[in-house]
Amino acid sequence: MDVLSYNYDRKQIKSGILHIGVGNFHRAHEEFFTNKLLEYPDQQHWGIHGAMLLPTDEHLYRSLCKQDKEYTLTVCGRNGQGEVYRIGSLVALDWSIENPETVLAAIADKDIRIITLTITEGGYNIEKATGEFILNDEGIRHDLQNPHTPKTAFGYVAEGLRRRKSAGNGAVTILSCDNLQHNGDTARKSFMSFVRAQDAELAVWMEKNVTFPNSMVDRITPATRPDDVVRLNAMNGTNDDAPVYCEDFIQWVIEDKFIAGRPAWERVGVEFTNDVTAYENMKLSLLNASHTLLSYPSFLAGYRKVDDAMHDERIVRFVRTFMDTDITPYVPAPNNTDLDLYKQTLIERFGNRSVSDQIARLCFDGISKFPVYIMPNLIKMIQDDADLTRVAYLIAAYRHYLKYKTDDKGSSFEITEPWMTQEDMKLIESNEPTDFLSFSAFRSTDLKAADAFVGLYLMMVDAIKHNGAMTVLERIL
Structure with a gap:
């Protein structure tokens, strides 16, 4: 199949979004929408800066870096027909195990106005029985005691926002893209619970300077196995070490509650609402x-x-x-x-x-x-x-x-x-x-x-x- 490339100059794209958890779903969903949006000249300050926080992310990180963060997305139609897109919206990428400071600097950067998350349903560290944030988790305990050298997403966001606050770099939105009912409310509970336990002053700042919209995301995106890499490259005539494939259906509905501005994603099919x-x-x-x-x-x-x-x-x-x-x-x-x-x-x-x-x-x-x-x-x-x-x-x-x-x-x-x-x-x-x-x-x-x-x-x-x-x-x- 022919590869449909993006129609913008990546050198002109600036990062306005930091995304934590650069997995397959994110690359088939938020990156897909944003890749289309960046073709609008007035939206080219909304490129995505990816942040990977897990030791297991190394292979994908190396593969994407080798390809200058570009990759192919094969959209598989229910009629048996498909389309292949070259995605260029991921304009920066860091792996915290190797570059923790660059991740923290990005969270603090005044140009980053949205932090998006795909950290899985279980990644919000909420106790199933009580609905409360689990403070005695080993990684959480480390980050509470060592705020400047974090390991978890909560520790990274807290330290990055602390630097953001100190530098006067303004408000930011944290947007969950995980499959949770009221995912924004869950994200708010998790991050605010962590920050209140670590830094009461930062928590007060966040109450006034961080919003957590709810959202609903939908696109079936399988894991890409080694045999899929071979299959997709052969089918598409490509040599991509990090391809993704997904279904042709896509939906994203977001509560329009962005404190520091947002992309005009509605131009490319995203729905905004007052209640998701x-x-x-x-x-x-x-x-x-x-x-x-x-x-x-x-x-x-x-x-x-x-x-x-x-x-x-x-x-x-x-x-x-x-x-x-x-x-x-x-x-x-x-x-x-x-x-x-x-x-x-x-x-x-x-x-x-x-x-x-x-x-x-x-x-x-x-x-x-x-x-x-x-x-x-x-x-x-x-x-x-x-x-x-x-x-x-x-x-x-x-x-x-x-x-x-x-x-x-x-x-x-x-x-x-x-x-x-x-x-x-x-x-x-x-x-x-x-x-x-x-x-x-x-x-x-x-x-x-x-x-x-x-x-x-x-x-x-x-x-x-x-x-x-x-x-x-x-x-x-």
Whole structure:
């Protein structure tokens, strides 16, 4: 495929945004929108300065630096057709392990007026049960005691803002781009909790000089594996060490609360609103919850690609029934949104053969996903005495996935739960299935007290163990 290059002179672009967490989603979403916007001459002060904070970022950092921060983005159409873009909006990049001072200097720089974040759902360091910021985390303790040599995103932002305040470099907006309901409110709670514990004077300054807009982001973006790099380069006639590929659907809705100015992203398709709640609820409750719903049963059935699973009519029926019966009653559609069309589009997006997302990516870090995507509506369903069959099956499948690490076909696999505690491990190891209902992912309510749910869940646990996940799913259908 021909590569569509940007139409601006990168040498003329100035950084106005610092982004923390330069991963695939950011490069397929915010960078994509900004790459288009920079073609407007009056918007060329909104280039992006990337900041990577993790030791594991080194390979991507080196690859991007070797390419002068440029990379290709392959947008995969649901019709099998695609487009390839050369992205140039990432005009500066630092890796804190190698260049901590340049990251701090960028946060303090008066030209940087927005700090955006993709640090994952779990990266905000919020205790699932209490909703409070975890101050006794090892990295947080280090940063509280060593404010000038930070390790975490919270420590870097605090020290950078301290320098910004001292230099009189003005206000700044912190914009979360992570999949969290009210992600701006969560970011505000996390950063302000940290700063209040570290520097009360800075916290007072931030109250007046930092805003935290809420936003809703959407674009399915798989991890790029080594074989994907080879495939994309061969398909596109490129030699890119850091390519990204994604679906053709994209959406970004942002609360218009920018204290120091913002890009005119609305020119390239971003929606600005006074309240993102309805958009957030629709996306998290339908897209993200459905991803979680299909992930563990599909993985246990032996599927490894989302599109393969979504070409199994049983799984399609399961997901669509969940959307229509379990979730739609709790999702008021935003203005001008056709909810039936939105749900049908989701089914098509999940089944996009050109994207072929990994189910393992959806299974990753369930401890952070269940509290955000599943539990809020499950609590309402229990209160309303609704049909709990499909969600009970999901949680039983999740337990089986974590406990036995073997699918219906006898293939073993590794699990990845970065926030799992020793207590969680004991609950998984227990042979009493109800113990798992105290798992940290579910602590926003007492599932053991919901008799109707417990009865269904125990039945599902036993049936999956003896008959396999797909046999049980067929009975549900």
